[in-house]
Amino acid sequence: MNNAPLLQCTDVRKSFPKPDGAELLVLEGMNLELREGQIVGLLGRSGSGKSTLLRLIAGLAEPSDGQLFYLGQPIVGPAAGIAMVFQSFALFPWLTVFENVALGLEAQRMPRAEIRKRSLAAIDLIGLDGFESAYPRELSGGMRQRVGFARALVVHPNILLMDEPFSALDVLTAETLRTDFLDLWAEGRMPIKGVILVTHNIEEAVLMCDRILVFGTNPGRILSEIKVSLPQPRNRLDPSFRELVENIYVEMTARPQGSASRHERFPGSGIGTALPHVSSNLLAGLMEAVAAPPFNGKADLPEIASDLQMEIDELFPVAETLQMLRFAELEGGDLKLTEAGMAFAQSALDERKRIFLRHLLTYVPLAAHVRRVLDERASHSARKSRFIDELEDFMNEEAAEQSLRAVVSWGRYAEAFAYDNENAMFSLENPT
Amino acid sequence: MKRFEPYGFLRDLASRWDVLAFIVVIGLIAFLGEASRGLFAPLSQLEVVPLSLDPARLPEYAARTTFRMLAGLGLSLVFTLTYATWAAKSERAGKLLVPILDILQSVPILGFISVTAVFFMSLAPGRVLGAEFVAIFAIFTSQAWNMAFSFYQSLRTIPTELMEAAESFRLSPWMRFWQLEVPFAMPALIWNMMMSMSGGWFFVVASEAVSVGHTTFALPGVGSYIALAIEHKNLRAIGWAIATMLIVILLYDQLLFRPLVAWVDRFRVEQEPGVRVPESWALTMMRRSRLIQAANVTFHAAVLWTSRAVKRNDAPSIDAAARPKRSLDLLWISLVAAAVVLGLWHMVAGLIADTPLQEALHVCGLALLTMLRVFGLIALASLVWVPIGVWVGMRPRAAQIVQPIAQFMAAFPANLLFPIAVYGIVAWKLNPDIYLSPLMILGTQWYILFNVIAGASAIPAEMRHVAANFRVTGWLWWRKVALPAVLPFYVTGAITASGGSWNAAIVAELASWGDTRIRARGLGSYIAEATIAGDFHQIVLGIGVMSLFVVIINRLFWRPLYYFAERRYRLT
Numbered sequence A: 001m002n003n004a005p006l007l008q009c010t011d012v013r014k015s016f017p018k019p020d021g022a023e024l025l026v027l028e029g030m031n032l033e034l035r036e037g038q039i040v041g042l043l044g045r046s047g048s049g050k051s052t053l054l055r056l057i058a059g060l061a062e063p064s065d066g067q068l069f070y071l072g073q074p075i076v077g078p079a080a081g082i083a084m085v086f087q088s089f090a091l092f093p094w095l096t097v098f099e100n101v102a103l104g105l106e107a108q109r110m111p112r113a114e115i116r117k118r119s120l121a122a123i124d125l126i127g128l129d130g131f132e133s134a135y136p137r138e139l140s141g142g143m144r145q146r147v148g149f150a151r152a153l154v155v156h157p158n159i160l161l162m163d164e165p166f167s168a169l170d171v172l173t174a175e176t177l178r179t180d181f182l183d184l185w186a187e188g189r190m191p192i193k194g195v196i197l198v199t200h201n202i203e204e205a206v207l208m209c210d211r212i213l214v215f216g217t218n219p220g221r222i223l224s225e226i227k228v229s230l231p232q233p234r235n236r237l238d239p240s241f242r243e244l245v246e247n248i249y250v251e252m253t254a255r256p257q258g259s260a261s262r263h264e265r266f267p268g269s270g271i272g273t274a275l276p277h278v279s280s281n282l283l284a285g286l287m288e289a290v291a292a293p294p295f296n297g298k299a300d301l302p303e304i305a306s307d308l309q310m311e312i313d314e315l316f317p318v319a320e321t322l323q324m325l326r327f328a329e330l331e332g333g334d335l336k337l338t339e340a341g342m343a344f345a346q347s348a349l350d351e352r353k354r355i356f357l358r359h360l361l362t363y364v365p366l367a368a369h370v371r372r373v374l375d376e377r378a379s380h381s382a383r384k385s386r387f388i389d390e391l392e393d394f395m396n397e398e399a400a401e402q403s404l405r406a407v408v409s410w411g412r413y414a415e416a417f418a419y420d421n422e423n424a425m426f427s428l429e430n431p432t
Numbered sequence B: 001m002k003r004f005e006p007y008g009f010l011r012d013l014a015s016r017w018d019v020l021a022f023i024v025v026i027g028l029i030a031f032l033g034e035a036s037r038g039l040f041a042p043l044s045q046l047e048v049v050p051l052s053l054d055p056a057r058l059p060e061y062a063a064r065t066t067f068r069m070l071a072g073l074g075l076s077l078v079f080t081l082t083y084a085t086w087a088a089k090s091e092r093a094g095k096l097l098v099p100i101l102d103i104l105q106s107v108p109i110l111g112f113i114s115v116t117a118v119f120f121m122s123l124a125p126g127r128v129l130g131a132e133f134v135a136i137f138a139i140f141t142s143q144a145w146n147m148a149f150s151f152y153q154s155l156r157t158i159p160t161e162l163m164e165a166a167e168s169f170r171l172s173p174w175m176r177f178w179q180l181e182v183p184f185a186m187p188a189l190i191w192n193m194m195m196s197m198s199g200g201w202f203f204v205v206a207s208e209a210v211s212v213g214h215t216t217f218a219l220p221g222v223g224s225y226i227a228l229a230i231e232h233k234n235l236r237a238i239g240w241a242i243a244t245m246l247i248v249i250l251l252y253d254q255l256l257f258r259p260l261v262a263w264v265d266r267f268r269v270e271q272e273p274g275v276r277v278p279e280s281w282a283l284t285m286m287r288r289s290r291l292i293q294a295a296n297v298t299f300h301a302a303v304l305w306t307s308r309a310v311k312r313n314d315a316p317s318i319d320a321a322a323r324p325k326r327s328l329d330l331l332w333i334s335l336v337a338a339a340v341v342l343g344l345w346h347m348v349a350g351l352i353a354d355t356p357l358q359e360a361l362h363v364c365g366l367a368l369l370t371m372l373r374v375f376g377l378i379a380l381a382s383l384v385w386v387p388i389g390v391w392v393g394m395r396p397r398a399a400q401i402v403q404p405i406a407q408f409m410a411a412f413p414a415n416l417l418f419p420i421a422v423y424g425i426v427a428w429k430l431n432p433d434i435y436l437s438p439l440m441i442l443g444t445q446w447y448i449l450f451n452v453i454a455g456a457s458a459i460p461a462e463m464r465h466v467a468a469n470f471r472v473t474g475w476l477w478w479r480k481v482a483l484p485a486v487l488p489f490y491v492t493g494a495i496t497a498s499g500g501s502w503n504a505a506i507v508a509e510l511a512s513w514g515d516t517r518i519r520a521r522g523l524g525s526y527i528a529e530a531t532i533a534g535d536f537h538q539i540v541l542g543i544g545v546m547s548l549f550v551v552i553i554n555r556l557f558w559r560p561l562y563y564f565a566e567r568r569y570r571l572t
Helices: A050-057 A097-107 A112-125 A141-153 A171-186 A202-208 A239-253 A258-262 A280-291 A301-307 A312-324 A339-346 A349-363 A365-376 A384-391 A397-414 B016-036 B044-048 B055-089 B091-106 B109-123 B128-156 B160-168 B173-207 B222-231 B235-267 B281-288 B290-309 B326-352 B357-393 B396-411 B418-428 B438-442 B445-457 B461-469 B474-508 B523-533 B536-569
Strands: A007-017 A023-034 A039-043 A065-070 A082-085 A159-163 A194-199 A211-216 A221-227 A298-300 A328-331 A334-337 A381-383 A418-420 A425-427 B209-212 B215-218 B510-513 B516-519
Touching: A007 A050, A023 A050, A023 A221, A039 A050, A039 A202, A050 A065, A050 A159, A050 A194, A082 A141, A082 B160, A097 A112, A097 A141, A097 B173, A097 B290, A112 A141, A141 A171, A171 A202, A194 A202, A202 A239, A211 A239, A221 A239, A239 A301, A239 A312, A280 A298, A280 A301, A280 A312, A280 A334, A280 A339, A280 A397, A298 A301, A301 A312, A301 A334, A312 A328, A312 A334, A334 A339, A339 A349, A349 A365, A349 A397, A365 A381, A365 A384, A365 A397, A365 A425, A381 A384, A384 A397, A384 A425, A397 A418, B055 B091, B055 B128, B055 B173, B055 B222, B055 B235, B091 B128, B091 B326, B091 B536, B109 B128, B109 B173, B109 B474, B109 B523, B109 B536, B128 B173, B160 B173, B173 B222, B173 B235, B173 B290, B173 B396, B173 B474, B209 B222, B215 B222, B222 B235, B222 B418, B235 B396, B235 B418, B357 B396, B357 B438, B357 B445, B357 B474, B357 B523, B357 B536, B396 B445, B418 B438, B418 B510, B418 B516, B438 B474, B445 B474, B461 B474, B474 B510, B474 B523, B474 B536, B510 B523, B523 B536
Parallel strands: A039 A194, A039 A211, A082 A159, A159 A194
Antiparallel strands: A007 A023, A007 A065, A211 A221, A298 A334, A328 A334, A381 A425, A418 A425, B209 B215, B510 B516
């Protein structure tokens, strides 16, 4: 047997050039090994570069630095033994289920009879029997993703890459599909040797993976690696399962160590911080939920996530924004409201706005900066482009736009300043 | 349940639908054979065997006109698949190719005909083929740019995940083109084809009988039939021609475009169940018929087979194209520069140097006159059709009846109706400067109507209920509800109408009835008169100035208005 691992990434780095010639780093120091019989999970939220890494492995993009090996061979393009399942299914709507599945084999110019045999076998395996002549639009989301799986399996890949394959499905369908997949995997009925699963759902990662790589953001990097040795099939209610989920929450909300990384997401200093666009309604809603019983000011993240039916991708930015505004503390997998946070949750609208205004101008440097510029100018108005230009010294255009949008929406809520979208102007006046 | 057999399609020998399909197919082949006969006869024969005003000849003329139409369409398709693909695939080439398309779109096609006529006639001197080329090329110019644009845009907007799927399953470029890119672009392409069809009919009618200087040719067809009828002041023959055209367009729509539109529905990528599946009896017939299905499957097999036959480039190719190649860039830039210099030289030496300032100013003045007409007419048509369109659009049943009629009217070549109007103007001795103008918008006003209808029927029921609930009525309702809601649609319609009207000016500002020639002062009549006189210098000058005006008006007026309407008023 070949001793080389199925897949190996060493010191992989990926950056994109920015318009001004500088580069935007999205992925750094990636080391990863996939051995036979393993499901490895890449867990992180959007922007952590996990999907980028998957595309590097798939040969759809090239690393800026470092190397990727498939069976000991460097990856220089889509490899024959690596197949991918996509988040949005990526089926060709003008091809039938059969034709969609057969496509990868057609591309390999296999004999017709062989294509037919293997396609039908894959369709059978994945439970699509009887749907061969259907067009994707006639199928439900779950069935469409089954086609996605069949299409990937039919080429008999050694490695199956899955890019959040269940996130576009409803909860029940996703669970069925996961279970079916794990059954086939456990029984060894799929022609695959290893799986890489990208997800932002912690429970999904714990349910399916043998190893979980937790990704951090800005730039994307591996925070920690967690071995999951629970026996399959796993039970979500099992205490050791819960504990593992809890641990990962703690891991993902831990304050980054060292001063260098402290400055990355919410340094609380300087205007060069990319701000997430979180609406004031969400902020208020989360504070109310945490302030209310049974949490009474302190909530366990997995609990409140399932209580509010939010995925970490949605919950984390809100929680972190609260932390940045000093309305809450994030520690050890808990979200704890500060005094100001509690006061906010218990106040009426006008008082809320006052509290919010105070914290916005104190703890969000960009908001304070906008306000200061408006105060200093005789006209009490300023163009949006002025601030965008400033921000682009620190971040790319997209992040600058998003940060300014966030500040506009918070500033409007707090009545810190007004913004006229039509003319792209900030001002201190209320619109007439 | 029966097991699906992907490649087993010929089980029954024939069904009832086969018989119908057989008749249609054989009819089509017979018509093609009839139409292409005599293509290689010497041109002189055209003058020897004169056209006849006998209505019995009209079916044959109509067949020939339709044949030209199909040929133009085929040519446009070939152009679209190559040119737009090139523009989309090569960053370098796209930078130049796309603007070229944009300018080509603004060139008045009718003025163009005379220029291309001599070229094609000289390619096949003395043969009918040259004249046929002229007509086909006119149709081509009325459709190709539009279609290429649509295809280009589709290629640029293929969802990333579909592209990645194609790449990760290692489809060859050829296979990707036919299995992903072309199918993805199909719905928009067919829709554009249908929309530019009306222009096609207009120009095929106008280009069948052309005289440039001393060279006159008239190809057998509905267009030249009507030209002859004008010469003979024969109102009855004109009536016959109009009736024939109505039938031809109806058949074209029912036999070609309805089935196509219904068929491409499956290529739409949004997988949500469609609002309403387009229906077509002709498509149903084709689908049910085993013979045509067999043809379909054969086509599919051919795509797969060629995919296999085309040499596969197994060398890994990631980002190879994306990496900038300095030397190639340099070569491309110098090529473009050379082309620009050459073009500039021709312009200066051939056109500007020979044009006295006075002449240039005169032509610009004429262009302003025509511009005044176009804008005035658009405003007038808007005043009439926007309220009517909104009224109709709010009533689904009325919309169902009016919408197809409006689309049909837009497809009908309005120049067939000109003689009737001209007859009236001559008979009552009306002022041509005013009364010839409405002809410019005769065929294009319908775009405003059916776009507004579409916009009004797209107003969500909830929005209408809100208006009713708060008793928003009268002028307030128009200002705050109806007009903003239809604005994006209206602008789209008005842009199309304006472009069409500039083109129509060339045939509308100069009209004749028998020996009487009436003329409205404007750039259109300037170009038309130059064409009759065979003065190429004036023709080119006129075309150049008109293109310039259209481009400037588009950039400075219509495009900003369009984006403004889209941004501010598009209901999503």
